[in-house]
Amino acid sequence: MTAPLDAGVFDLRCSHRMPIRVGDKWSGLILRCLEDGGRRFGEVKAALRGVAPKVLTETLRAMERDGWVTRTAYDENPPRVEYALTELGRSLLGPLNAACAWAREHLDELPHAQERTPTA
Amino acid sequence: MTAPLDAGVFDLRCSHRMPIRVGDKWSGLILRCLEDGGRRFGEVKAALRGVAPKVLTETLRAMERDGWVTRTAYDENPPRVEYALTELGRSLLGPLNAACAWAREHLDELPHAQERTPTA
DNA sequence: GTGCCCGGTTACTGCAACGGAACCGGCGCT
DNA sequence: AGCGCCGGTTCCGTTGCAGTAACCGGGCAC
Numbered sequence: 001m002t003a004p005l006d007a008g009v010f011d012l013r014c015s016h017r018m019p020i021r022v023g024d025k026w027s028g029l030i031l032r033c034l035e036d037g038g039r040r041f042g043e044v045k046a047a048l049r050g051v052a053p054k055v056l057t058e059t060l061r062a063m064e065r066d067g068w069v070t071r072t073a074y075d076e077n078p079p080r081v082e083y084a085l086t087e088l089g090r091s092l093l094g095p096l097n098a099a100c101a102w103a104r105e106h107l108d109e110l111p112h113a114q115e116r117t118p119t120a
Numbered sequence: 121m122t123a124p125l126d127a128g129v130f131d132l133r134c135s136h137r138m139p140i141r142v143g144d145k146w147s148g149l150i151l152r153c154l155e156d157g158g159r160r161f162g163e164v165k166a167a168l169r170g171v172a173p174k175v176l177t178e179t180l181r182a183m184e185r186d187g188w189v190t191r192t193a194y195d196e197n198p199p200r201v202e203y204a205l206t207e208l209g210r211s212l213l214g215p216l217n218a219a220c221a222w223a224r225e226h227l228d229e230l231p232h233a234q235e236r237t238p239t240a
Numbered sequence: 241g242t243g244c245c246c247g248g249t250t251a252c253t254g255c256a257a258c259g260g261a262a263c264c265g266g267c268g269c270t
Numbered sequence: 271a272g273c274g275c276c277g278g279t280t281c282c283g284t285t286g287c288a289g290t291a292a293c294c295g296g297g298c299a300c
Contacts, residue, residue, distance in 0.1 A: 073277090080276075193247090199246050
């Protein structure tokens with residue numbers, strides 16, 4: 001899954017005041033990016049083309065804090081850090097994919113779909 | 121469904137640059153509020169306790185523009201306006217409920233769930 | 241004529257998310 | 271000595287969602 005993700009059409013959200021927070025711009029994409037196994041910071045960054053390192057760090061930290069991903073730092077050099085889904089994080093792929101399926105199915109019915117960028 | 125909705129734990133989002141936009145704070149709640157039939161502005165406002173009329177108008181207008189709800193103004197007095205789901209809007213309840221089901225199922229596994237407000 | 245009801249609108253403000261650019265430390269390579 | 275790699279961090283600015291408070295217009299009732 002190094003190819004650009006198509007999940008950009010749909011992601012899940014809860015605001016910071018709600019127990020679940022998947023609503024930032026990148027969480028959904030990160031979930032799907034880690035679907036097939038752990039990945040390094042740089043790999044995720046490359047898959048999510050255009051994400052600023054600052055934002056990626058923020059998002060990954062939040063996801064770690066909320067128990068969706070694990071962060072494993074290897075004491076090597078150059079440094080290596082691996083992010084992987086927890087079971088909880090993996091369970092979120094269900095609703096996420098349901099939403100993505102909906103989006104693919106109804107994309108043509110959406111009034112302003114073509115005016116906006118369909119895929120990230 | 122005049123009782124306060126519990127969908128506050130989960131809603132769906134896409135940013136304004138994406139074809140689908142369910143990400144604002146209230147769209148998901150409005151969808152579920154209209155699930156059982158059309159409702160008046162004031163009814164929706166009462167069901168979504170705490171929403172400012174300005175924000176509610178904005179959200180409903182956006183949902184209308186995107187083809188999820190219809191707005192029907194009756195030329196009566198006092199004025200009456202009814203909002204109802206379109207077929208497209210109704211189809212969104214699928215993924216939305218999937219997400220809500222996930223939230224209910226995993227609420228106890230969430231690290232910081234109790235610190236934040238579980239229900240709106 | 242005063243006030244209420246409904247469905248808004250307007251103006252102002254706050255805040256969180258997002259983004260760009262620059263910089264950093266530790267190590268290894270040349 | 272200088273450069274590059276990796277995984278960040280810091281500073282600063284922009285954007286957009288949301289909230290508060292106040293107001294409005296038309297018709298009706300008192």
